[in-house]
Amino acid sequence: MKPVEVAENIYWVGAIDWDERDFHNFEIDRGATYNAYLILDDKIALVDTVKHKFYGEMMERIKKLIDPSQIDYIIANHVETDHSGSLADIKRVAKDAVVVCTKRGMEGISKHFNTNGWDFNVVKSGDELKLGKKTLMFLEMTMLHWPDSMATYVKEDELLLSNDAFGQHIASEERFDEEIGVEEAIRRAKIYYANILMPFGNLIIKKLKEIESLQIPIRMIAPSHGVIWRNPERIINAYKEWAEFKTEDKVVIVYDTMWHSTEKLARALADGAASAGAKVRMFHIRKDPWAAIMTEILDAKAIAVGSPTMHNTVFPPVAGFLAYMKGLKPKNKIGMAFGSYGWGGGAVKEINRVFEELKFEVVEPLQVRFRPTGEELEAAFNAGARLGEMVKG
Ligand SMILES: Cc1cc2nc3c(=O)[nH]c(=O)nc-3n(C[C@H](O)[C@H](O)[C@H](O)COP(=O)(O)O)c2cc1C
Ligand SMILES: [Fe+2]
Ligand SMILES: [Fe+2]
Missing domain, CATH: 3.40.50.360 (Flavodoxin domain)
Structure with a gap:
């Protein structure tokens, strides 16, 4: 249960769900991963958590790096319980951790958990949070794919923690696109896109333009499921084609x-x-x-x-x-x-x-x-x- 370094002082501390085959009726033939990321700086931030069943696995990975009670911020990019499921448990350990999310994120989290006494930091697109050397910038991803969804960008590492967007369902020991093969990663991302994001093509086109206009360099995209994109242009271009419903001569x-x-x-x-x-x-x-x-x-x-x-x-x-x-x-x-x-x-x-x-x-x-x-x-x-x-x- 080792954490995996994604960038300097940023670690994957998620969980591997080897035997799940049914993700709310979406057939996943090779399981899934729930990706959580731990950012170590003057302040420590945990970006997303994992399905509740895997709380222990995530904690084992976190404990290899720090004492979990030291976590200062929990960034909750998305309310859906495959990512927020361990939030209440980790809040019991990291008692003073501030939960960072969108306004709708806070509303949704409060419907899922007893949040009495929790400290929330409600953010919107463009808001920043300085951890020390590293700066987090938040980007609302409204309806991609829930009203509460957002992404977190680590400025200094040019790393986009995109949550469900750009994800793929596959359980693997490999953490990066090249390790399972970029083509295989794209193939799996297409299945994910078709079954989760297909209705939101117009919003995706708009959001990709908005990201382009921000002129933020993106060196890597780390989604909340599947492998991390070291070739972000490949998946961004694929999303453009899928969002436009570019077709083949196919019946x-x-x-x-x-x-x-x-x-x-x-x-x-x-x-x-x-x-x-x-x-x-x-x-x-x-x-x-x-x-x-x-x-x-x-x-x-x-x-x-x-x-x-x-x-x-x-x-x-x-x-x-x-x-x-x-x-x-x-x-x-x-x-x-x-x-x-x-x-x-x-x-x-x-x-x-x-x-x-x-x-x-x-x-x-x-x-x-x-x-x-x-x-x-x-x-x-x-x-x-x-x-x-x-x-x-
Ligand atoms: C339980 C059952 C109900 C049926 N109800 C209708 C019906 O309401 N109207 C109709 O035109 N045919 C009905 N049929 C006949 C089928 O549509 C017909 O047998 C058809 O050829 C079956 O096509 P298939 O071989 O692709 O299954 C019904 C058949 C079964 C077994
Ligand atoms: Fe989701
Ligand atoms: Fe998800």
């Missing part, structure tokens, strides 16, 4: 099925789209992780969603997925609904309703009664080919 086909008719349509659509030269990704709603599906949707031009009709509407797992997708608000997409029904139908109408709410360009849906015939499968292939041509054009 994502997402479906579920009870008796395989909708599945036959999905396969014919996939063959058709591929025949037109489009990249195709196909997912089964109950078998594939939704986090992986949303990651492919982020930069796809077209999405085809298929469902059988059950009790006049979509199959319930498809309804769940549609609710998840709707919340993440993918933009600038072509949408195609398809499915098999037995009598009155209803699934395709419901899928189209969601596409319309998301302002997708909705194309002619594809519906068949019970099992698709050879002719109907050919029609599905042709519909897939048209979709493929649309994304290529």
